[in-house]
Amino acid sequence: MQQRSKQYEEQAAKPAPHVLKFGAELLMDGRNLPRPVNYVLARVTPPKGVEINEKKRPFVVVDPRAGHGPGIGGFKAQSEIGVAFQAGHPCYFIGFLPEPVAGQTIEDISTAEAAFLERVISLHPEADGKPAVIGNCQAGWAVMMVAAKRPELFGPIIVAGSPLSYWAGVRGENPMRYTGGLLGGTWLTALMGDLGAGKFDGAWLVSNFESLNPANTYWTKQYNLYSKIDTEAPRYLEFEKWWGGHILLNAEEMQFIADELFIGNKLATAGIVTSDGESVDLRSIRSPIIVFCSKADNITPPAQALDWILDLYGSVEDIRAHGQTIIYAVHESIGHLGIFVSGSVAKKEHDEFASNIDLVDVLPPGLYEAVMTPKEEASTSDDELVGGNYLVRFEPRTLDDIRALGGNSMEDDLQFAAVARLSEINLGLYRAFMQPWVKAWANAGLAEWMRKMHPLRLPYEMFTPANPFLKGVSSTAEHVRENRQPLSPDNVFWQAQEKMGKAIESSLKAYGDLRDRAVETMFHAVYGSPFLQALAGLKASNAAPRRRPGVDAVYRAFVAHRIEELTKNIAQGGPREAAIRALLYIRMPDGVADERGFRLLERMREDAGGDLTLADFKTMVRDQFFTLLLDERQAIDAIPGMLDADPELTSRMAKTLRKIVEVLGVESQLGKSRLTEITAMFESRKKAEGPKNGSPEKDRFQQVRPTKVSAAAKLHRPH
Incomplete structure (x- = not known):
């Protein structure tokens, strides 16, 4: 220390x-x-x-x-x-x-x-x-x-x-x-800022964190250092820094x-x-x-x-x-x-x-x-x-x-809304009647003294080497290190110490739990009072205490413009756009995405010439996704025409698409039926292009088998 x-x-x-x-x-x-x-x-x-x-x-x-x-x-x-x-x-x-x-x-x-x-x-x-x-x-x-x-x-x-x-x-x-x-x-926040001569001491925030776990703050952290003094010091000092x-x-x-x-x-x-x-x-x-x-x-x-x-x-x-x-x-x-x-x-x-x-x-x-x-x-x-x-x-x-992860009920939100209203009232009262007096006698010297005397700073100040009462600690500690004789865990005094340490820790945890329950009970008793809520103006209407923000006209106009733009360009693009649209169409019922599919998509991006930046690629994926959401049937019917724009690129895109589907698999029946539909589209383009070297490539789309996944990985269907 x-x-x-x-x-x-x-x-x-x-x-x-x-x-x-x-x-x-x-x-x-x-x-x-x-x-x-x-x-x-x-x-x-x-x-x-x-x-x-x-x-x-x-x-x-x-x-x-x-x-x-x-x-x-x-x-x-x-x-x-x-x-x-x-x-x-x-x-x-x-x-x-x-x-x-x-x-x-x-x-x-x-x-x-x-x-x-x-x-x-x-x-x-x-x-x-x-x-x-x-x-x-x-x-x-x-x-x-x-x-x-x-x-x-x-x-x-x-x-x-x-x-x-x-x-x-x-x-x-x-x-x-x-x-x-x-x-x-928050009136107390204003008071501490005024006493600090316009500055708020961050040690008060840290003390809030410390108070959450009294067992660790007042015992476990120090005992862990003491009981493992041969190995724990570097980690302790690193964190305390x-x-x-x-x-x-x-x-x-x-x-x-x-x-x-x-x-x-x-x-x-x-x-x-x-x-x-x-x-x-x-x-x-x-x-x-x-x-x-x-x-x-x-x-x-x-x-x-x-x-x-x-x-x-x-x-x-x-x-x-x-x-x-x-x-x-x-x-x-x-x-x-x-x-x-x-x-x-x-x-x-x-x-x-x-x-x-x-x-x-x-x-x-x-x-x-x-x-x-x-x-x-x-x-x-x-x-x-x-x-x-x-x-x-x-x-x-x-x-x-x-x-499902937990949250507030309407009753809870009403109580916190009452806190917010009461806070405004108390802050206003403080600023009107107390703040002028506090500012009149607060000064930089008082603020500095308060910071030095803060309970979290005092332990650092007390154990400083400049403390005359601790002058002999360094030499004594060095002597102990040179003559260190660790005890066996079987030692009866060591075991008694461990039991006492656990008992103290358990007691402090019990105190913390009891305090927390008392705090919660008091909070709900005070701010759950219908009288207090009415006094704060929360009973004037039946509106929810937390209202979801609305959407302004500018945003609505932007969305309408984007819908019109995407609908108009639904058949625009070539094999690259078609392959991404087809992949999204196949995978949407399963919904899941993982890094293997992305790395194969990166290959698709490279196969198309490598002229597409990541930002442009992101825009392309999102445009194809929204196009499917807007008009799925028309978007899919447009794919054959998009493939015809570049037969050679279509062949490369088909290979990458096959590889992605093989690696990721298709889980749902709807996804499998969509795979069959897309396979037929790409096959028809290959037949239109004609066989190469007298031997058409064997269709591997049909060889895809569903990937087995654990129960924990079962997917929620997107709305």
Whole structure:
């Protein structure tokens, strides 16, 4: 712990402290922008032996400003940045300094991040796709806000452990969401910002995380170090280097986060309006969105990560109508930090996302779940088509699948709406009657003293080598190391210690569970009161407390124009467009897409001459998909004419199409009948072309057999 305190002081003395394990080159300093912010853009240097393909889309990792310093996305060699490097992608990092620029706002930060992405795009003019952006935890909602305002800057977006629907959760499981209500709303946020002389101490955010698990905070973490002192110290110090790096936010920034997001929950319903009068509507995002969450995450449970989809869309057809592709992956057991820190997660989920990022970018619009099967269990003979250690399948889902993960009832939403109303009232009362007095005697000296005396900072300050009462610790510790005599696990005192440790841990867990139940019961008793809800104006009508945002006339006109355009061009295109349309037609009843099919589609793209960029290929796939949705029969009847445009290319496309169907198989009866129909179309074109060298090619379409899949991989039929 003395080493931890020394490390803490060294980090605090750095002008730009971070925990990146990779070298980095500063490209842009947000303090030099027209609206300066304390954010920076850096290009991450790949480790030795790693070759980067500059034509691959860059990855940009954005770390959370939620109380800690930056760098957690590149905390280890096996990390989000590490796996992107292994896949050959250039990597960039958006971090921040510990002190905010005076006057900076969340909107200013969004503008800066857009400028950073513009710079990254300009550095890779030949890249096959816009940057893939990863937003960890609190950075997830920030990235989504930027993408809603500047959708043209983004490739696929990965939000890991990111809260987007702040009221959502499951009764008895997610107590953190009740905290704001029991504190009376965000007036306390304003008070702490005023006492901090205009700055909010991020250590208060970290203390909220610490309080969730008292057993780990007050006992298990320390006991784990003590009982494994011979091996645990390096891991402990590495993590504490980040965990103890508390940063500051402007009071205005934190107030926005608390009012608009934590309590107001406005992001999920397009309720945030920027200074230029525009709504931040997540339906404006044009890039695929990958949501990665975990059932064991008590900070951002699956409902908070995913229920924004239920707020914005009435059905999967609604998602498709907006041209959006949304993919989610739910881990069964990893905790919140493990989502973007764990090496095992990096080796599996993040590695597969990085390896298949181009597949994600060309998926047809809709809602999917990413299902990862170990390669040896995937029953595939085409191992060269599987990029990593897992076969990734994107299986279609419906909104009912999101609801099945848990969420709020109408009664729950009414209670959280009452919290939001009461918060506005209390904040108004504070600003009118208390804030002038607090600001009158608050000053920078008091703010600095409060920060130094914060309960999370004191342990770092107390164990510093400068403490005169601990001068002899270093020499004594060295003497103990030299004469270390570990005990056998059979030792009776060791066993007694272990039992006592488990008893203390169990007691603290029981206390935490009892506290959480009491908090939840109190919340529902207070905010479930019909009198309080009526006083807050929620009983004035029978309208839902969370109204789904409407669709404006401009968007309706755009959709009508696109429908007219696609209908008019339904017979346009050649063999390449026809083959993609035919493949989608065959595969739509099964709905699933996986990386093997995409790699074969890439060959189809190359066979057609290689003149098609990934962006153009994505547009082509989506156009053919929407054409089938608009008028399936007319779209299929147009295929023979499209094949006649280039007989030689038709032959190459037919071979690739056969290979794709052979590899992926056809599961449903409808899919098999469609396969027969398409086979006849391609055969008729071959007969019209005539045999080559006197021997017509044997038709292999008819040899396709259904692929066997496990019960867990059975597909939901798309609506």
